Amino acid sequence: MNWTDERVELLKKLWSDGLSASQIAAELGGITRNAVIGKVHRLGLSGRAKAVQSTAPRPRKPRAPSHPSMVFRTAGATALAPVRTVDLDIEPIIQRAPRPMLEPVSCERVTIMDLRECMCRWPIGDPGSESFRFCGTRSNMGSSYCSYHATIAYQPASDRRRRAVA
DNA sequence: CCCTGATTCGC
DNA sequence: GCGAATCAGG
Numbered sequence: 001m002n003w004t005d006e007r008v009e010l011l012k013k014l015w016s017d018g019l020s021a022s023q024i025a026a027e028l029g030g031i032t033r034n035a036v037i038g039k040v041h042r043l044g045l046s047g048r049a050k051a052v053q054s055t056a057p058r059p060r061k062p063r064a065p066s067h068p069s070m071v072f073r074t075a076g077a078t079a080l081a082p083v084r085t086v087d088l089d090i091e092p093i094i095q096r097a098p099r100p101m102l103e104p105v106s107c108e109r110v111t112i113m114d115l116r117e118c119m120c121r122w123p124i125g126d127p128g129s130e131s132f133r134f135c136g137t138r139s140n141m142g143s144s145y146c147s148y149h150a151t152i153a154y155q156p157a158s159d160r161r162r163r164a165v166a
Numbered sequence: 167c168c169c170t171g172a173t174t175c176g177c
Numbered sequence: 178g179c180g181a182a183t184c185a186g187g
Contacts, residue, residue: 003179020170035180037171042178046172 001030003039011036015045 003011007028014024021040022033040046 022170032180033170034182037173038178038180041172048171 001028001035008039008043011039012043012045015040015048018048 010028011024014027015036019027020033021036025031025033025036028036
């Protein structure tokens with residue numbers, strides 16, 4: 001890979017923009033960060049005004065499932081059926097935070113549309129995240145069996161007057 | 167250990 | 178001139 005004028009100009013730009021050598025190397029492609037640094041020095045570009053972010057903006061690791069039933073197995077060591085979820089345009093409000101569940105729940109899952117007050121239900125994921133969902137079971141397990149279910153309310157984000165409680 | 171830039175030195 | 182190897186630092 002040779003240093004064409006085009007690549008050198010891009011290198012200058014990215015370097016002045018504060019990108020790290022490895023980032024620039026990835027951007028240019030087919031080159032190592034050492035090559036970038038070497039070139040930068042040969043061009044006399046070293047000594048940037050500011051090293052952008054000393055704290056690396058690392059992507060966050062995905063969190064663990066928010067409900068034990070996502071990972072629990074039944075007594076027979078049979079994996080639970082995949083949780084059925086529904087993608088709704090809702091604005092959830094958790095009125096009581098979930099606590100660890102006492103027992104694994106193995107029963108039919110329902111969407112938030114079918115949730116009732118008596119049902120075991122819980123949020124999935126972090127409120128505010130795109131992947132946030134509600135899930136519940138159709139059986140009436142109640143809090144004596146499942147201490148994890150949360151008392152939740154939701155309202156359509158598009159129409160907050162039509163507030164409903166699940 | 168991960169990352170960073172700086173430097174050296176054989177090619 | 179190039180860049181891998183190496184170094185020093187956060």
